[in-house]
Amino acid sequence: MRKLTNLEYLLLFLVHARPASGYALRKQFATTPLGYYSDSPGSIYPALQRLKRRALLRAAKDPSPTGRRKTLFSATPKALAELRHWVHGPVTREEVRYDPPALMLRFVICAQLFGYKAARKFLSQLSSPVQEIIKELETYLNGPGKSLPLSGRLAVEQGLESFRAFDAWATRAGQELDRSSS
Amino acid sequence: MRKLTNLEYLLLFLVHARPASGYALRKQFATTPLGYYSDSPGSIYPALQRLKRRALLRAAKDPSPTGRRKTLFSATPKALAELRHWVHGPVTREEVRYDPPALMLRFVICAQLFGYKAARKFLSQLSSPVQEIIKELETYLNGPGKSLPLSGRLAVEQGLESFRAFDAWATRAGQELDRSSS
């Protein structure tokens, strides 16, 4: 069974939180930073169909007051299981390096579905791979990267700084979670 | 004519700087942060073929001392024109939002091929779209985002802080370019 995409996990989460139609989900994407994860109907409608085929979502004709046809999607128990499994998986260096948006999704879903302690644990899991990446880039800059032209060095430093910022955010986020739960 | 991918631009640049075989390029990806842009032979070899079909690269059998077969790629004049056109294009909010790696590539290529002044100009072009995104996220947080749960707010703030860090980097990079050219 193939892994789900970020968009699919997000849809699962949104629909689990509140059953919705494809159109309503699209609007949510269009009016919030969630839009980062999707742009077009060409990605979201097929994604919903795939989730339905997997029995993670159920589709129901909406008996809405107005005569408009609408398909309401709701989450099956399998959906919650899938989300739980996803957010509880380990945080790898690869994911931190190549897919930070997935981390943000996992963090939010973790916090919303499983509460403060789970979210706190998730954040603490980030630290080690982030540090690894930072060390890896620093080592490169102090070694073979010595011969880089200025622009190349600056580009690598941009990466470095973005991970440092991420680390600082994770620390602060942990503190805010602690504060808010006391 | 379709736009090229980040990987294709990068290959164009590397080969322009120094003719190389696919294998040599792969090794470069494997041993430097350039690896971010490519992982597998399954992406780089086909990319080289596509560039050859477009007459941006030329392939030559290498008469190397050792008997090993090797295909040396070198850049055609069209390649340099393509790179010039790419790096001189405008920096859009969309690109900043969804494809920072493309910005880094453009910056390095710009600096290497067209020098200090071009790179300086490129950096100054970044400021406005970055500020727009920052304002957009701040506005969201101070408006509809008020009702977000803590984890959601923190996630949006992560995005915000990453763009602030990017902005700070751009400023510093500009200063370092100035210093180094005096």
Add this chain to the structure above:
DNA sequence: TAGAGCATGTAAGGCGTTACATGATTTC
């Protein structure tokens, strides 16, 4: 002579992007 590294590919499958297509229903 066995294995590691050199060197180049192909094949299947899948998702996202872009564009197109359709029709119903409010609203002006």
Add this chain to the structure above:
DNA sequence: GAAATCATGTAACGCCTTACATGCTCTA
């Protein structure tokens, strides 16, 4: 009556990912 918006899709295309396949050449 026209236009905006509600609402849901399909089709082509292309790239990436993963896995597989092939053979040569140094080195131990």
